Amino acid sequence: MSTNNGRFRIELKEVKRNLWEERQFLGLLAGMLVFFGYYYYLTLDFSQPQTSFLPRIVLGLGITTVVLNILVIAFNDQIEEIRGSESKSVADELLEERASDDEYSVVSLLKETSWIIGYIATVYYVGFFTVTLIFVFLYGLTHFDEISPRSVAxxxxxxxxxxxxxxxxxITIMNSGAILRVGRFI
Known part of the structure; x- marks a missing residue:
């Protein structure tokens, strides 16, 4: 009797944890929807309507992605009923893979954050295009398992x-030559 009670407690804790994670994710999606909607509203006040074309496309894609995520979460039970309970979803398989990997730690988060901070700092001092070329190349090299001529290429x-x-x-589409003048020493 006590083993069933203990198993029930473990299952109840897991259900509560899953509900909390789902609420957090829905809160994040709702926040993103408000963020995208607000900035889309700001694009309506541009003095030249042709300059708001690209931001509207990007924000529209963001809004579409958030709404599709909310719909998938809302109809998740119906989707699982259609697929059958014995099959695992792709998301469950990816979560299991990530849980088994050790690369999602505080140290890896700090490394990635230092890459971003270093990129922003050197853009300020050197310039946008030069730093982008160098950083993307170095980032690609450091994230390969082994360095070979193929990975360098x-x-x-x-x-x-x-x-x-x-x-x-x-430069060509947005006609923004000001990006070339980004950098303190240029």
Whole structure:
């Protein structure tokens, strides 16, 4: 009798934890929806309507993603009934993989945060395009399992293509030459 009672307590704790995590996630999604909606509203007041085109697309995609996530959560029970209870969802499999990995720790979070802070600090002193090229290349190299000529070529390809895309976006499409003057010493 006591083993059933203990198992019930463990299951009840897990249900409470899952409900709390689901509420946190829904709160985060609601906050993101308010954030995206507010900034979309701000794009309506642009003095030149053509300059609000790209921000509206990005914010619209953000709103769509949040709404789709909320719908999936809302209809999760019906989706599981259709799929059958014995099959695992892709999200459950990914969560199990992440729980088994040790790379999601405080140290890895601090490393990634230091990459971002270092990037922002060097953009201020050197310039946007140069730092983007170097940082994307170095970030790619440090996150490969082993450094080989193939990984170096891939990191170089990604950094050059990202820089070309950003140049095309900022200089050609948005006609923003001010991005070239970012940097303290330039």
């Amino acid at each position: 891939f990191a170089l390809l990604v950094s050059v293509s990202l820089n070309a895309f950003l140049y095309f976006l900022f």
